Amino acid sequence: MYELHSPVNHKAVAKYMGYYLIAFTFVLVVPTIAALILGNVEAAIDYGSTAAVVFIIGTVIYRALPDYELETKEALIIVALVFPISALLSAIPMSLTTGMTFIDAYFESVSAVTTTGLSVAPPDVGPVFLFARSWGQWVGGIGIILVVLSVLIRPGTTASRMYKANYGDMKIKPTVIATTRTLGKVYIIITLVSIILLLMSGMSLFDSICHALCCVSTGGFSTRAESIGAYQGSLIPAAISISCLLGAVSFVLYPYLFKKPEKFFKNLELRAFLAFTTIGVILFAFTLAKENMEYNLIKDSLFQVISAVSTAGFSTVDLSILSDASKAVLIFMMWIGGNIGSTAGGIKVFRVLLLFKVVHNVLLRLFLPRETLTPIKIEEHIVESDEIYNLVTFMLLYTLILVVSSFIFMLYGVNTNNSVFEVSSALSTVGLSAGVTSTAMPVTLKLVLIIDMLFGRIEIIPLILLFMPGTWIKIKRVNKRSGEI
Template identity: 30%
Template structure:
């Protein structure tokens, strides 16, 4: 059978994306000039990235992407961006004491950044160990990956807009794309404008807290760094203690912005048009807020009554109303939408509190948000279709469509949601078993909870897990083979499995 996919076109367009990625490295290059560190690293990284991009572009002078070429582009570009994004880590010796960094650790950190996972394979995250420029690249990679690299390309490149709807649907989280304007390029620009606007607002408010003395260590660098990692639900921080390094005022401010990041950005378009009813009547948005509130209240009750011990860093104080309420609300908001920030080491909490957080990690953000996970809208459709199944079992002759917000959900969409959810759980279970087998091979003590949380944290692009994978822990104890598996899981989870798996099937390539 002949191959029908013009892979050269997809690879050539991937080269264009890499060429533009090199331009974003000018930000950490500028930081390196200010602080006088790692300038050569980023000059070399830019040169290498441009060379690779130009080389790949030569495979096709005028790439015209069809449906399958578009799917291949999405999968390839995210893998290529992570590979090239690892170059500064390798050159700077990130995560190792040798002159050049561990390539696997570098790729882990890069993939974790661009997929907004927030997991790290090194415990040495500080200005003493790494430069301001390298850590800013670490933050910036999450911001670029949050709204989506393909969405950005559709917004700025006319040739990408030709098949922009399909490209964005393959990249964007959620079962379907909500088109805001007749032209898909305009929709992409609107999404990025909302994203930039919220990022700028958050940075300004952080600096305002610093100016009034409510955030002593939140200077300009930290404010920008956390702006780059909160809105994309990334969770990387230049501080090893994450958000526990900052005042309660900073932690309270982060909560609404994490909730915004997990909200469907298309809803903000309705607010822009003064259509507030469409915003607040959205069933997914209501369920999303309800899930956050429910988990937060439950966890607050457990923390307030003393189920979690006092901790050294950002600890929970039994019977302290504000402290326990802040810890519970923050951790739930952080884990539901896969941000991964932490104000305390929840890996040391009791089993009941950890169980609440584990369930919260399964929820995910909204479709069309920067949040990871299975997504709220999918759970809504699953529960509504299960309720219909119970009804039609009792009334076999009844015809009862599944509705969401008054709209009938197409049966093909329901089947696709069931397929994705089942595939997600199969990948989660299989990878958990593989991690345990690999840990046994090298003599690493790994509990079932730690294995499941490692798989869930990487596949769901969440970041921290439980046990030694807690919010102040690291994935460096895993063997190289396990870290390679988790790199694949992060890539798989960011593109919601199907666009990656489909390129490994025969029917995709053959006529």
């Protein structure tokens, strides 16, 4: 992590947060329309009035400040601010329409925009709530930043830095604006495919829409308390699995599917993702068989492992009664996660592959002269030293957050396995629960999971920068030798 030598430009951050608030208005308008269609006028008023206030605030900020070119650090701060503020704005009408406490509504909203799927909602919250949080997951999956880039911001350095802060260096078009619009089209298409698959499998229209929004965003919220286990037969779980896999594959690959299919199917990260999934299915089935679980081994193992590794978080079985070995398999799958450039969370398959390459390179160099150059290469990409430093930093922080969060759960009497499972689910934005997450969970543990979910979605470093004093104020440093500032 680098040290900020100068604070961010507060006015520049505020200017683009004004852009964001205007864009988020349209996110709140959709549940307003849905509430009217579903006949809940009171909910429509709550969502509509919130949208109006957000639009006014965003417009005032936007018009009051001049245009600025964003620096990289400012783009990172904006990305870090977007998700907690999105959850805050969504929680207001959610709390008003359901009667939930604000902390519970904020938990649901964070779980939605981070595409996690952990829930503390009471039963019978109503269809408006179910749709609103599914819609929140869908928007959180592709990211508000994409909406801002596609619609409101002109091409240029600012657009490029905001894109890189949120999506990295992957581009499939000459400009980032064209790339974001292509990614948006891909997202909409696979969502429509998911809706059609679910309708054909026998789901109702409302359930199909809600589940499709959560599948392709690898979110995991369901309209049923028992999740996918509430549905009979194999067609619906199969359709859900396919939809989750669509969301967990890098969106950058989809344009090649029809133009250059060999580039799609030969992608190393995709093949590794499928290999990890296959290994996970075999191990999970083995643990179920060893414990004599009365489940359909092939169907339930395949579904549950896909749900874990894609970080979707749907379930067909009661996870609370699984053995520690079965939970351990799912924990490893949640840690791995999906492909970079997808909506999936977790460490990501590319980082896992890079970690293996680094370990292999270290072992290889033990048998070579010190001056021998041994570059690390993944397909055609030569890994730079900065990428390795970033990987080590990310893995260290990820592990530290996992350990500290799990320890807090243990202090509240949760056993080690369930503590690690629940925290891993939040930190990898999965949403599977071993039965710990509920309305009755202590507020402290809810706050821990909220922070973990934000860390998982924002990917740790931008969120840490948000709370560094040097981000916002100029820190005077004294030269110890001369005594000068």
